[in-house]
Amino acid sequence: MDAPQRGAEVADVEPVIVGVDDADDQDVLVRYAAHQAMMRGVPLHIAHAVILPGPFGWEKEGEVGQGSPAQRGTSVVDRFEAVARSAFPDLTIAGEVHFGDPASTLVVRSEEACLLVLGHRGRGGFPRLALGSVSLQVATHSQCPVLVTRPGTPGEPPRGVIIAGADLVHHAPEALEFAFAEANRRSAHLHVVHALHRPALLPGPGSVTTAQREVHEIEDNARGLLEERIAGLRGRHPQVPVELHIEWARPATHLTELSGEADLLVVGSRGRTGLRRLLLGSVSSEVLHTARCPVAVVPAAADG
Template sequence: MTEAGAGRPVLVGLEQAGEPGAVVVRYAAQHAALHGRPLRLLHIERAERGGLPGSAAEARQRTQARVDQAMATVLAPMTELVQAEFPQVQVAAEAVTGHAAETLVERSAEASWLIVGHRGTGGFARLPLGSVSWQAATHAHCPVIVIRPRTGGTQGHRVVVGVDVPDIPQEALDLAYAEAHLRGVGLLIVHGSFHFSQVPTGPGMAVPDFEVLDQSLRKTLEAEIAKRREQYPDLPVGLHLERIRPATALAEASEYAGLLVVGSHARSGLRRLMLGSVSAEALHTAACPVAVVPPSGKKA
């Protein structure tokens, strides 16, 4: 672990104070302490535009008043919370104007992690093409953790990582190993696979040999585990393969996890916001915080 206060900060997108915001800030402060990073709280106000001649100055004044109010009512209490409960964490706060998702993505280029709340846990409200948290998770330059409320089940502490084959998300797998090691917990690698094309629907169609397919999948993933065994010799690593929808497998595994890690595919434009993608569904269904990891060299 690096010395506390060194390196790029853990950035927190914060909309509101009170208990919902405190949930996000406490998690972020714990994460910053664990990684030996400073913490930066960021509140974003949308700039107001004057619609009539001479009203632009008044609009700027109203916007600045909202920024000042946010500093006093949102950021100041959360800063005091961190200073009181996590004195080892260096914390700074800033209120700015701009578009929430765009600003978070831009600031993520200078952050080690970006942490945001899912709607209903202190996060930003939804936008027409998806929530701010999902847009940030999709486009950010650094790993993003979206805080999910617990929805029942055993509140475990292991790290779960979802993997696809053959397109194994190496960055997500590496991060999951590092997080499990740092937290002193076990790691569970989860692969779910199901497609309607695997189910015969016509005469003469044979059922695939799932046992052979599963053996091949297990062999591939065991090779990934073997590659990392020397670096993490004492880390307990489990492997779970199931022929169900990947998002369903991850949602079930998250009931027993402290963190769910998924990869973000290097897509662009609206395709990256498609509902139904595994990462998108995980953000809406997981019972624990979800870390979305961008591929190396990703350009948002």
């Protein structure tokens, strides 16, 4: 992958980077990313990847006579820079034209970004992400949080609700830290959700039984552990209203259902090193496909 050809002048602060392709329907995505940068007080970088022709050359349908790949890439970035500047004239904006594989490019750029913003579906360049390919690769391997929007969601009026999935077994604090900070920026209510998927333990209707008491004990223990783990975050963000939810449900399904009334769903990835680094996690992977609001996937800190 070649170094970025533009935007090197904005390098002192970790920017928000939005990946774009050459489609005409990404103005909303770019404005959403610009708003993320404004909330954080950092620059916005608009990045586009150009896959260079092979030794025999090739051009996609409709690109014949439109200049070199580099010229077309520059034109894409120029167009979306204008969109972002029109919406946020006081925001520092830079363009990046890269040459190489989009997913690999974004993973490398994540080392110097505070947030990557991507669309949900698309074709080439930096796609609007056909999930299972670029988005999953980036979300799995990114060194910074990755925010994947949903079709039509970025322009909807805010609901003032953020959902954070909490994993008490493979606990990593980074996702909850991100969720608290995001709720603070947006003046939103934060709902921290831990779903227990143990349907065989659930007793049927009737009087209180030993099994029911065991269920209540499990719930109380989970709530106590979750309260303990977010105590410090509550102290650092006292203005954020927080509700804890311990639910007996399949985690990915429950988070997807809740996402329909949220502005953002926050989940964690498995880790940055070792075997865990190769897996996004089944819950995070599934909600990227199924959630009804934007999803932020937050990497765990490097092991050791």
